[in-house]
Amino acid sequence: MPESLKDSAMRYHTHPTPGKLCIQPTKPLANKRDLSRAYSPGVAYACEAIVEEESMAAAVTARGNLVGVITNGTAVLGLGNIGPLASKPVMEGKAVLFKKFANIDVFDIEIQENDVDKLVDIIASLEPTFGAINLEDIKAPECFLVEQQLRERMNIPVFHDDQHGTAIVAAAAVYNGLRVVEKSIKDIKVVGSGSGAASIACLDLLVSMGLPREQVTLVDRSGVIYKGREQGMNPWKESYARETDDRTLADAIAGADLFMGLSGPGVLTQDMVKTMGPKPLILAMANPTPEIMPELAMAVRPDAIVATGRSDYPNQVNNVLCFPFIFRGALDCGATTINEEMKMACVKAIADLACKEATDVVAEAYAGEDFRFGPEYLIPKPFDPRLIEEVPIAVVKAAMESGVATRPIDDLDAYRVKLQGYVNQAGLFMQPMIEKAKQGPQRRIVYAEGENVDVLMSMQAMVDEAVAKPILIGRPSVMQATIDRLSLRFKLGEDVEVFDPVDCDSHSRYWQHYHKKVARKGTSVETAKQEIRTNTTALASVMVDLDEAHGMICGKVGRFDTHFKTLFQVLGRKTPDTHVSTVCALLLPSGPLFLADAFLTVDPTAEDIVASTEASMNFVRQFGIKPKVALLSHSNFGTSSDPQAQKMRSASATLRERYPNEEIEGEMHS
Numbered sequence: 001m002p003e004s005l006k007d008s009a010m011r012y013h014t015h016p017t018p019g020k021l022c023i024q025p026t027k028p029l030a031n032k033r034d035l036s037r038a039y040s041p042g043v044a045y046a047c048e049a050i051v052e053e054e055s056m057a058a059a060v061t062a063r064g065n066l067v068g069v070i071t072n073g074t075a076v077l078g079l080g081n082i083g084p085l086a087s088k089p090v091m092e093g094k095a096v097l098f099k100k101f102a103n104i105d106v107f108d109i110e111i112q113e114n115d116v117d118k119l120v121d122i123i124a125s126l127e128p129t130f131g132a133i134n135l136e137d138i139k140a141p142e143c144f145l146v147e148q149q150l151r152e153r154m155n156i157p158v159f160h161d162d163q164h165g166t167a168i169v170a171a172a173a174v175y176n177g178l179r180v181v182e183k184s185i186k187d188i189k190v191v192g193s194g195s196g197a198a199s200i201a202c203l204d205l206l207v208s209m210g211l212p213r214e215q216v217t218l219v220d221r222s223g224v225i226y227k228g229r230e231q232g233m234n235p236w237k238e239s240y241a242r243e244t245d246d247r248t249l250a251d252a253i254a255g256a257d258l259f260m261g262l263s264g265p266g267v268l269t270q271d272m273v274k275t276m277g278p279k280p281l282i283l284a285m286a287n288p289t290p291e292i293m294p295e296l297a298m299a300v301r302p303d304a305i306v307a308t309g310r311s312d313y314p315n316q317v318n319n320v321l322c323f324p325f326i327f328r329g330a331l332d333c334g335a336t337t338i339n340e341e342m343k344m345a346c347v348k349a350i351a352d353l354a355c356k357e358a359t360d361v362v363a364e365a366y367a368g369e370d371f372r373f374g375p376e377y378l379i380p381k382p383f384d385p386r387l388i389e390e391v392p393i394a395v396v397k398a399a400m401e402s403g404v405a406t407r408p409i410d411d412l413d414a415y416r417v418k419l420q421g422y423v424n425q426a427g428l429f430m431q432p433m434i435e436k437a438k439q440g441p442q443r444r445i446v447y448a449e450g451e452n453v454d455v456l457m458s459m460q461a462m463v464d465e466a467v468a469k470p471i472l473i474g475r476p477s478v479m480q481a482t483i484d485r486l487s488l489r490f491k492l493g494e495d496v497e498v499f500d501p502v503d504c505d506s507h508s509r510y511w512q513h514y515h516k517k518v519a520r521k522g523t524s525v526e527t528a529k530q531e532i533r534t535n536t537t538a539l540a541s542v543m544v545d546l547d548e549a550h551g552m553i554c555g556k557v558g559r560f561d562t563h564f565k566t567l568f569q570v571l572g573r574k575t576p577d578t579h580v581s582t583v584c585a586l587l588l589p590s591g592p593l594f595l596a597d598a599f600l601t602v603d604p605t606a607e608d609i610v611a612s613t614e615a616s617m618n619f620v621r622q623f624g625i626k627p628k629v630a631l632l633s634h635s636n637f638g639t640s641s642d643p644q645a646q647k648m649r650s651a652s653a654t655l656r657e658r659y660p661n662e663e664i665e666g667e668m669h670s
Contacts, residue, residue: 013089020092021108026062055406058131058334062105067327068130069094070109070123075139075162075197078287084110087137094136094161102324102388103422104331106134116142120149127154131331134323135160140197141234157330157338163201165319166262168326168343169379170283171205172350173307173317174258176378179351180305181279183257185210189277191256192240193249193291194263195220200236202260205347208340216240217252221263224252250275257281265289270300278303285309285317305375314376321350321380325387328422329395332415334407345398349391353380357460357487372487389419433623437467446543448536448554450474450498455556456482463490470496471549473536499543501533510542517545517570537563541570560599579611583619594620594627609651610658617662629655631666638667 013019028034036042046060058064073087091108098104109126113119123133123146133156135147143160150158159165178185190211192203195218207213218225218240222232227241246252249267253259254275259268261284268284268291276282282297284290287309294306294313307315326346330338355373371377380387393412399405409415437443447455450472456479462470472479476498483492492498515528523531531538540552555563573580581597596616601608609631617627631652635645648667655664 020089020096021106055334057128058407063129064131064331064334065103066105066107066130067098067132067134067331068109068123068126069098069106069134069136070111070126071136072111072113072119072138074114074137074142076137081139084112091136094134097320098134098324098327100324101320101382102328102392104324104327114142116145116149120146120153123150124153127156130156132157132159132327134327135162137162140195140200141236143197144200144236151337155336157327157335159323159327159338160197160201161319161323163197164205164338164343165323165326166198166285166317167201167205168322168346169317169319169350170202170260170285170307171209171347172321172354173283173315173378174206174260174281175209175347175351176354176373177258177281177305177307180373180375180378181281183279186212188215188257189255190216190258190260191249191252192216192218193259193261193267194286195225195237196262198285199260199262200240202262203240205343206260208344209347213240214242217242217244217246217256219249219252219263223247224249259283259291261285261291263291266291268292268297270296273297273304274300276301276304280304282306283308283317305378307378315378316381317379318382320382321387322346322391325391326395328388328419329392330399332392332407333396333399333405333409335399335404336406337404339399339402339404341398341402342395342404345394346391349394350379350387353384353386353390354378356386357457357489372485388422389416392419430623434465434467436622438465442466442469443550444469444471444497444548446471446473446499446540446549446552448473448540448552449556450536451478451482452556453482453486455553456488457486459496460488460490463495471499471543472496473499473501473539475500475502499539501536501539509546510539513542513546514538514570517542521569535566537566538570541567545570564600579608579615581608581612581615583612583616592623592625604647606647606650606654609648610654613651613655614658617659627662629662629664629666630668630670631655631664632670633667634669635667636669 027038029038049056049060069091071084071087071091073084074081076082076087076090088108088110091110095106095108098106107129111119111122113122133150133154135143135158138146138160143163147158147160147163178188185206188211190203190206192199203216203218207216218237220232220237224244224246225237225241226246227243229241250272253268253272255277257277258281259276261268264286266289268282270292273280273282273292280301280303282292282304284292284306285308290308290310294308297304297306305315307317309317311318326338326342330342335342354377357371393416396405396409396412396415400408445468447470449455451474455472459470459472462468476492479498480492483490490496511529511532514532515523515525518528532542537554540549540554543549544552552567554567568580581601582599583594583596584598586593586595594616597604597612601612604612613629613631617629620627631648633645633648634640635642635648638649645667652664652666
């Protein structure tokens with residue numbers, strides 16, 4: 001019997017360790033000297049540095065990357081007022097999202113206090129601990145007062161994500177939705193359903209974007225907010241009260257261009273949707289059941305564009321697109337607040353990302369979905385790795401331009417590389433090679449599997465960054481179909497060169513060269529022709545051997561040994577005594593780990609081990625990394641006299657003699 005979601009979730013939270021968080025030290029604490037630096041007496045110097053200059057707290061402590069996720073548990077998800085203790089799993093969940101998406105550390109703080117003034121006093125007193133505050137799941141209208149007072153009292157960003165995170169992502173969806181339907185925000189009629197914190201914040205942000213306030217009708221559970229209404233009013237609702245005869249949602253929705261729903265399930269009916277204006281935008285964001293299900297809205301208005309808060313429908317309005325990245329930018333530039341300029345920069349950065357082609361990471365996470373900008377793809381997906389690059393940079397720029405950044409970032413290109421490293425170790429690891437490739441003349445690189453989706457998606461980055469001149473081997477029609485489906489921007493034949501293996505008969509030099517290489521290994525002319533037509537690794541190898549390409553990439557599909565055998569038959573050794581070996585890299589949290597030789601030499605001699613190590617050391621240096629070598633064995637520094645151990649011991653001695661200034665150890669256990 002399949003495990004229920006409840007059972008699965010409970011097991012997830014309880015095993016192997018209760019909860020979702022732990023604290024890990026970032027410095028070694030292995031001996032007495034480490035202890036004297038981490039604590040007394042050495043820690044006093046760090047304290048004195050902060051006494052002399054408070055900004056040093058960001059340099060000598062974790063405060064500059066630490067956010068407080070704070071709640072009193074009065075409005076938790078769909079659970080309501082469950083109190084601070086029961087809200088802790090949600091706050092831990094928020095913390096892991098910060099870490100996962102933006103590498104931000106979090107302490108979750110659950111406070112047993114409902115009095116606004118006392119709650120504000122408690123949170124404000126925590127300013128020395130945190131670089132920023134994320135208020136979470138505090139009910140309206142108290143949340144407005146808490147945030148407002150804290151923003152006035154504290155000199156660090158205070159951000160109520162339930163309000164502003166939702167508002168920013170919803171505004172990005174509206175921004176792009178209006179692009180699709182070709183309407184101006186100044187001309188649209190808007191109906192908001194729900195008067196909670198998120199709903200008011202959404203409307204406020206749209207007004208900041210240029211929506212005339214008088215073109216907004218707000219509806220709550222008692223009906224339309226109109227001038228003179230007394231029931232259930234507060235200052236935030238009053239700001240949207242207008243002179244109108246409309247009293248119900250059905251009255252207000254007629255002719256509307258945008259429905260902004262943050263209320264409850266099923267409040268928007270098909271009959272209401274029928275009366276909306278042409279090409280209406282419907283943001284039905286109540287969770288888990290929206291104000292109207294997308295299929296019901298589309299059944300009566302096929303011209304509508306629908307967004308929800310659900311991941312199983314297109315256009316998910318999910319504040320994870322915003323909060324990790326707006327905090328990342330605010331923390332990195334030492335912003336004293338998150339202002340309207342920073343929010344607007346976040347809106348536009350998120351919206352503009354959806355207009356670009358999707359990445360391979362997104363395509364893998366959301367297999368089978370279409371990522372062309374349009375009615376069903378208004379905003380990016382949460383796992384889009386470009387969010388960590390684009391949004392914080394936009395936020396930092398806005399913070400600097402608006403004068404709230406205390407640590408301005410001058411080199412935004414270097415900052416972008418740093419951001420990439422938070423979620424893309426491969427990108428940071430490859431950066432030295434990429435920069436080196438950009439500086440010299442562009443090299444021609446042939447891709448054997450040009451029809452592969454991952455290869456084609458990587459081409460866009462290759463073209464954008466001008467790293468090399470790509471040559472794709474494959475059928476042009478197949479590649480073009482994939483390019484169109486993924487909305488990639490590069491042009492076959494213009495940005496990248498295309499070689500169709502089917503046309504190889506017209507390029508006799510390829511099969512002739514291949515036959516020359518393998519004729520004495522039982523390969524006939526006809527077999528050589530067929531190999532060049534059908535084995536793209538063979539074709540790519542020949543192109544490299546003929547100096548028509550500087551390098552090749554193959555093996556995206558198939559076995560390593562099959563590809564290696566093919567290319568080695570053509571390319572061979574550089575010189576007769578050249579040792580051939582392989583090296584692979586594992587990208588670990590502690591940094592890259594290189595393994596050699598993991599594929600080719602089954603029983604290497606000591607000389608083979610030395611040659612593989614030397615080649616690997618030279619390879620590692622190309623990444624800007626100083627090699628540290630460990631020669632692994634079942635023996636640990638002489639514990640075995642087995643021939644295998646002696647072989648590794650001999651190689652270690654030879655290498656240490658040749659490279660006395662390098663860190664080389666072994667034979668040793670891993």
